[in-house]
Amino acid sequence: MPASPSTARAINDRLALRLLQEEGPLTAGQLxxxxxxxxPTVADLVERLTAAGFIAVVGEAGEQRRGPNAKLYGIVADRAHLAALDVRTEGVSVVVSDLLGRVLAEASVPIGDDTGTGPAVEQAVALVERTSEEAGADRLHTVGIGAPGLIDPATGDLRDSTGLPAWHRRLVAALAERLPGARVIVENETNLAARAEQRDGAARDRDDFVLLWLGHGTGAAVILDGRLRRGASGGTGEIGFLPVPGTTGLPSATDCEGGFHSLAGAAAIERLAEEHGVRAPRAGAGPWAAELVGAAVQGAFGGVGPDGGAASAGDGTASDGAESDSGPRAGSEGGDVAPPEKPGSEGVRAVDGTAGAGPSPEIRFLDALADRLAVGVASVVAVLDPGCVVLGGEVGQAGGAVLAARVEARIRRMSPLATEVRPSALGGGAVLRGALLTARDRAQDELFAPPER
Incomplete structure (x- = not known):
């Protein structure tokens, strides 16, 4: 059945708006x-979208020709304003953007463990209101929220989760009450980070990949055939509960201690660094574990070597076959064959110390950490065969190509399934980016939707 004229016009309008969003300002000829x-159809839709306030003339085409230059049309970005929140156990970060996703204002506020539920919710909501005012947004159209915990796939609500502050769940309802008319969307933080890496980060060329989130805690997000997979209860990727060797016990239904979290959570990484004598100052709001991993990479490959001399070219993975003094082994005998060079792996090779002196403390720490991460990654690879794993979060970004190459070398020994391990391109900022992308997509879908037939 052919579309009615009104539906056909709406479909054409939506197509034109999508092109203007993706390509930027265009002339009528380019459209x-x-x-x-x-x-004539393009002329009609341009007139219609201009009259509706969706697009406006933003300049002229650059080509000089006889007569006036062609007008450039662009989306009216301030037709709607969006907000994105990254809700952590220790605080909240927020950005406010226009309809095109351009950030207009951003801010964050720490929220201590001893802050009551009511005051914590008030701090977070007030932060959103202040940031919106700074951005010049009189009204928010859509708010995207990234939070730890499970999202009920039936309702889209944040489920009760042991160990998370009570104010997390209260915040969603409070925002809906204080921001009348705004669409409030909540999503698991790791899922949002994966969407951001897929759109703008390390997995832009992948339809299948797993994001392993390494921050204060651990998590995973699964993208298969280009789609986010949630599972029957919304718990796909709760890798912190994965039973693994090398821990003192087993996880329970209410506590991930004893699971993969006990090997790869921030506190576990901090203890591992202490065992190997790796130190770094506490700086910023992110996990100290990321600072320690970054310091180890810098000390081993980007700064002064263990003998006081500058690090130089060599095989940075040569020590992968040595027994590390903590953490589970990935299962190796003898030395490694260094992984092939790949884009973005600059700096992976370096001398592990003076000839005959053995690996430095930084190298031993990175090897032990790679051993631990490989246990979780190998389990994911064996079940899903994603072909690509991105090490995300602040720790994954701090480890960069150095840590990713070490984990990949271990997976090559442990699994027959070819798997590329990549460092995050967005790090801890991926959650906010993913929340903003989700809010933008939802707002544009609503604003640009064709009428029901």
């Missing part, structure tokens, strides 16, 4: 070329 529509 004609990209859409395949006739010149």
């Amino acid at each position: 004609k070329q990209l859409t395949g529509l006739s010149r």
Whole structure:
């Protein structure tokens, strides 16, 4: 059944708006070329979208020719304002953007463990209101929230989760009450980070990958055939509960201690660094574990070597076959064959110390950490065969290509399934980026939606 004229117009309008969003300002001639529509049809839709306030003239085409230059049309970015929140156990970060996703204002506030539920919610909501005012947003159209914990796939609500502050769940309802008319969307933080890495980060070229989140805690997000997979209860990727060797017990239904979290959570990484004598100052709001991993990478490969001399070219993975003094082994005998060079792996190779002196404390720490991470990654690879694993979060970003190459070398020994391990391109900022992308997509879908037939 052919579309009615009104539906056809709405579909054409939506196509033009999507092109303007993706390509930036375009002339009517460029819209004609990209859409395949006739010149009169394009002229009609441009007039219609301009009258509706969706697009406006933003300049002229650069080509000089006889007569006036062609007008450039762009989306009216301030037609709607969006907010994105990254809700952590220790605080909240927020950005406010226009309809195109351009950040207009951003801020964060720490929230201590001893802050009551009511005051914590008030601090977070007030932060959103102040940031919106700073951005010049009189009204928010859509708010995207990234939070730890499970999202009920049936309702989209944040479920009760032991160990998370009570104010997390109260915050969603408070925002809906204090921001009348705003659409409030909540999503698991790791899922949002994966969407951001897929759109703008390390997995732009992948339809299948797993993001391993390494921050204060651990988590995973699964993208298969380009789609986020949630599971029957919304718990796909709760890798912190994965039973693994090398811990003192087993996790329970209410506590991930004894699971993979006990090997790869921030506190475990901090203890591992202490055992190997790796130190770094506490700086910023992120996990100290990320500072320690970054200091180890810098000390081993980007700064002064263990003998006081500058690090130089060599095989940075040569020590992978040595027994580390903590953490589970990934299962190796003898030395490694260094992984092939790949884009973004600069700096992975370096001398592990003076000839005959053995690996430095930084190298031993990175090897032990890679051993631990490989246990969780190998389990994911064996079940899902994603072909690519991204080490995300602040720790994954701090480890960079150095840590990713070490984990990949171990997976090559442990699994027959070819798997590329990549460092995050967005790090801890991926959650906010993913929340903003989700809010933008939802707002544009609503604003640009064709009418029901």
